[in-house]
Amino acid sequence: MNFPDFPDFSVKPVLTGEKTVLRPFTVEDADVMWEIINDPEVVRFTFEPTTELTLEGLRSWYGVRTADPDRLDLAVTDRATGELVGEVVLYDWDPSARGCTFRTLMGPRGRGRGLGSEATRLVVGHAFEQVGLHRVQLEVYADNPRARRVYEKAGFVVEGVRREAALRSGVWVDDVLMAVLDHEWGSHGGDASDGWGPLNTP
Template sequence: MPDFLHKPTLTGDLVVLRPVTEEDVPALLPLFEDAETNRLTGNHTRFEEAALRTWYGSRGAQDDRLDLAVVERATGRVVGEAVLNLWDEPNESCSFRIGLVPDAAGRGLGTEATRLIVGYGFASLGLYRISLEVYAFNPRAHRAYEKAGFRTEGVLRGALLWEGERVDATVMSVLAPEWEAGGAATVGP
């Protein structure tokens, strides 16, 4: 069984992933307050800062998921979170999600953070499959996931109801053998 209680620090050229804490909440608030970020992630829920502090303060004790803060190396600023969750033990698989504050998008931070946590999931946690869903109105995220080695599996039609409109979700995944064969490296930067 993977050791999700161990919360590593993973270092790349652009970002450092480290255990997320309650003290990161002020930097992460834009993830939950920005209307466009909520739309792109399909988040209907409004969170109070106190609830977020409780949530992020409890992440270190979780033994079935890995929540890491994304820290921009150049500035030392927390710019998002990267998460392996929904651990499916019998099938050695997890879901993945990432969220960046609005002004951190488009600079390669999310792609590198994705590669770091996915690589850790395969190499250190022994996962076989990591999956995600991305909404049809978020093509930038879809491209970033492809760059990180994810492949499209199918479409969940009408999976999200957003402001009266049904939106499809694309299911994507990457498998350990693909990753080991250089799946992310062959897709490009």
């Protein structure tokens, strides 16, 4: 299959799993995302200490996510209730590697039920199977083992560690670099859980 040199993120899909539905953002989602990004765990593992966010800024941000052709931001919703619980993002296109960076954040009502695992699998699968990427990479703080386990279950492999790369609450923390390649994804389909059932939580 031939894919273009630049990923086509102009089409914002709806991706449906057993537990989650990933859909394009709307400006109305900003209020819920404001609550989510102010959760202490999200603040700790997602944002730089100097990051300043406002509700109005979020409304502007999420109001134009569907118009951005070079990145894909999708809202993660609980399929059973329709509740918005987080987001998944593909961004920072690297044409030489035919790859993108992935990030996600989940609010407190989306944790511990396998929603993040499924959302990761859905959007990364879309990146490889529909967009035609060769590589998807991410960075995760070493003191966030829950997120790292989600990524490992989805097939991400540790490629390196930037030692003491971030000062978090007065403590130096390593930054772990991880990635998964298209042919790896083709062999496991996003379930590299070493005997764990697909998308099951510990």
